[in-house]
Amino acid sequence: xxxxATVPATGPITIQSGLCINGASLPGSVPGVAISDWxxxxxxxxxxxxxxxxxxxxxxxxxxxxxxxxxxAVVLDCVRALDQLHTALAQERSQRPxx
Numbered sequence: 001x002x003x004x005a006t007v008p009a010t011g012p013i014t015i016q017s018g019l020c021i022n023g024a025s026l027p028g029s030v031p032g033v034a035i036s037d038w039x040x041x042x043x044x045x046x047x048x049x050x051x052x053x054x055x056x057x058x059x060x061x062x063x064x065x066x067x068x069x070x071x072x073a074v075v076l077d078c079v080r081a082l083d084q085l086h087t088a089l090a091q092e093r094s095q096r097p098x099x
Contacts, residue, residue, distance in 0.1 A: 033088035041085055045078045 033041065052074045054061040066074070 033084055035088075035092065038085060038088065041081060045081050048074060049078055 051062040052066065052071055
């Protein structure tokens, strides 16, 4: 699958395949995250966080100075996306035979 992500400084992260990281449920089955999209979603979350707070302590972020409430919203959005990925991983693990 050839997908790409649009990662704005604020607002939802949209992945071309139709996934959207914005706190809403992803379309499709629960959890609705294809294995082929996991790396893309992890990269999108990492990009979103570094654009919000910068690469290193003391460095200016790519995004202009955001109010604390918006930074909190971005971080919580990323937490929800990581929760979705964790759920997808747990579901994938449960479908594989154990040794």
